[in-house]
Amino acid sequence: DAEITQSPRHKITETGRQVTLACHQTWNHNNMFWYRQDLGHGLRLIHYSYGVQDTNKGEVSDGYSVSRSNTEDLPLTLESAASSQTSVYFCASSEYVRGTEAFFGQGTRLTVV
């Protein structure tokens, strides 16, 4: 069965370190998204991609970057981790750009100390 997987599931890192969260999907979807989920805020869009070599900023993109070198993967990099980036991160993919459901990964819980 097709799926979307994130790794690691849990990570603790120190302030100022660079961190990369992995996202891999086997749906063969062109569109991929990264969200963060925090108490009191719900899910917020960080970055998204419509295909290989395409990346776009979302609502809360400061301090994050993504790259898309193939269809299956969209890694999320925190350039210099800050305590405000402690959160649960979700990757998602969808078949079409608009009006179709997105499928989510299981999430990565990141703690910045």
Added chain:
Amino acid sequence: EDQVTQSPEALRLQEGESSSLNCSYTVSGLRGLFWYRQDPGKGPEFLFTLYSAGEEKEKERLKATLTKKESFLHITAPKPEDSATYLCAVQRGGGADGLTFGKGTHLIIQP
């Protein structure tokens, strides 16, 4: 700015006690309204997409409806396994194509 407000924040029901969750939204040119279910420690699981006012969709004990300003998720005769957080999200026709989510309704069904 797109806005999604869900109410109540939390709801506790007895098994078999039907109720409704509300999702009020403000969006420029609604492309779709989505309902997701999220269990603790897991990613959101897709339930429904609604595209236009008057549309309804059903799945087991759940029924979602849509008007021009809000959506309802009706839960009929719920069971304990329906306990979860229910998320509502909207997608607009222009600009960024990610979803704008509400904060969710935490639903507990007591046996």
